[in-house]
Amino acid sequence: MKTITVKSLKGSYKICVGRGLLAGAGARLSAMFPAGSRIMIVSQKNLAPYLKTISASLAKKGFKVHAHMLPDGEVAKSGSELFRLCHALLAQGFERKGGIVAVGGGVVSDLAGFAASVYLRGIRYVNVATTLLAQVDSAIGGKTAIDLKDGKNLMGSFWPPALVISDADVLRSLPQRELSASLGEVVKYGVISDPALFRFLEKNNKKILRRDAATIEKIVFACSQIKAAVVSRDEFETKGERAILNYGHTFAHGIEGASGYKGLVHGEAVAIGMMMAAQLAADLGICSPELPWRQMKLLVAMKLPVSVKKFNLKADAILKAMMKDKKKDQGALRFVLPRRIGKVTLEKNIPLPRVRKILCLAGAK
Numbered sequence: 001m002k003t004i005t006v007k008s009l010k011g012s013y014k015i016c017v018g019r020g021l022l023a024g025a026g027a028r029l030s031a032m033f034p035a036g037s038r039i040m041i042v043s044q045k046n047l048a049p050y051l052k053t054i055s056a057s058l059a060k061k062g063f064k065v066h067a068h069m070l071p072d073g074e075v076a077k078s079g080s081e082l083f084r085l086c087h088a089l090l091a092q093g094f095e096r097k098g099g100i101v102a103v104g105g106g107v108v109s110d111l112a113g114f115a116a117s118v119y120l121r122g123i124r125y126v127n128v129a130t131t132l133l134a135q136v137d138s139a140i141g142g143k144t145a146i147d148l149k150d151g152k153n154l155m156g157s158f159w160p161p162a163l164v165i166s167d168a169d170v171l172r173s174l175p176q177r178e179l180s181a182s183l184g185e186v187v188k189y190g191v192i193s194d195p196a197l198f199r200f201l202e203k204n205n206k207k208i209l210r211r212d213a214a215t216i217e218k219i220v221f222a223c224s225q226i227k228a229a230v231v232s233r234d235e236f237e238t239k240g241e242r243a244i245l246n247y248g249h250t251f252a253h254g255i256e257g258a259s260g261y262k263g264l265v266h267g268e269a270v271a272i273g274m275m276m277a278a279q280l281a282a283d284l285g286i287c288s289p290e291l292p293w294r295q296m297k298l299l300v301a302m303k304l305p306v307s308v309k310k311f312n313l314k315a316d317a318i319l320k321a322m323m324k325d326k327k328k329d330q331g332a333l334r335f336v337l338p339r340r341i342g343k344v345t346l347e348k349n350i351p352l353p354r355v356r357k358i359l360c361l362a363g364a365k
């Protein structure tokens with residue numbers, strides 16, 4: 001097992017990356033929470049086998065273990081689910097020394113983390129990340145949120161977890177589509193800051209798709225290191241640095257909004273969004289025309305979509321949804337654009353007709 005430290009103004013925390021880590025959760029938490037504390041495991045029903053291992057390990061160390069199940073999918077990130085969890089904590093007599101263990105992907109950690117940040121004005125929570133996307137991104141950095149009817153993640157907090165556990169063994173059973181979708185974010189780390197990781201992915205994409213555990217553990221560690229370094233330097237996304245993690249996301253949120261969040265999952269929208277961002281950068285002369293090609297080859301090798309052709313989306317609908325994105329700066333859209341593999345830049349004031357042209361080139365109508 002390897003550990004990475006994330007610096008936070010609210011208290012630094014560790015990310016544990018390795019294999020077979022779930023059974024050791026109790027031992028790890030007993031070093032952090034007072035003996036006999038209440039722990040609420042928050043998860044979803046398809047993750048039952050992991051819950052069994054984790055709750056047995058917590059109970060063995062004397063914790064009073066409770067479980068709270070969220071509905072599957074993005075619907076769990078709602079105000080009513082937030083209140084349901086807070087009421088469950090209250091009903092079980094949770095005090096400030098108790099904690100939440102969020103077992104799942106980004107949906108679970110977003111909702112559980114947000115509840116942790118507001119219940120009794122804040123209790124601690126631990127992320128046990130069970131998807132590749134969560135392990136390389138959402139479990140790290142303390143962004144928590146629910147969705148409002150106008151868009152995703154519009155209400156939330158920065159509330160860092162007390163610990164992140166990323167067990168590469170749990171990724172072996174990930175369905176193909178989910179694995180590929182997460183690999184879009186992995187490719188993102190290569191483009192924004194690590195040319196060696198990008199080359200590693202180009203060389204090892206077949207092994208990764210075969211779910212070779214050692215190779216996957218390596219990429220989880222590499223991406224976690226990058227994310228940890230970025231959020232340690234710019235925890236609250238005020239210095240322009242954390243924003244680089246949003247490479248491809250302005251376009252992706254537009255695609256997701258225009259499609260009504262149907263037909264493609266977030267990681268697929270991010271892959272298409274990265275292609276649009278790279279094409280925009282090449283069109284503006286910010287990067288060489290070779291960069292979008294190289295990125296496209298890798299995304300296609302990871303079995304990801306690279307255009308919106310088959311999704312039947314209108315360019316104006318994508319643009320309208322992009323304008324609702326909370327990552328706007330003084331009302332203007334802000335794009336993370338690649339200069340070269342491993343280096344990106346933040347650009348705003350890009351004329352909308354230019355953006356529209358890129359959407360049309362990528363198959364929007």
Ligand code: GLY
Nearest residue numbers: 137141143242245
């Ligand atoms: N997922 C982007 C961030 O954590 O800032």
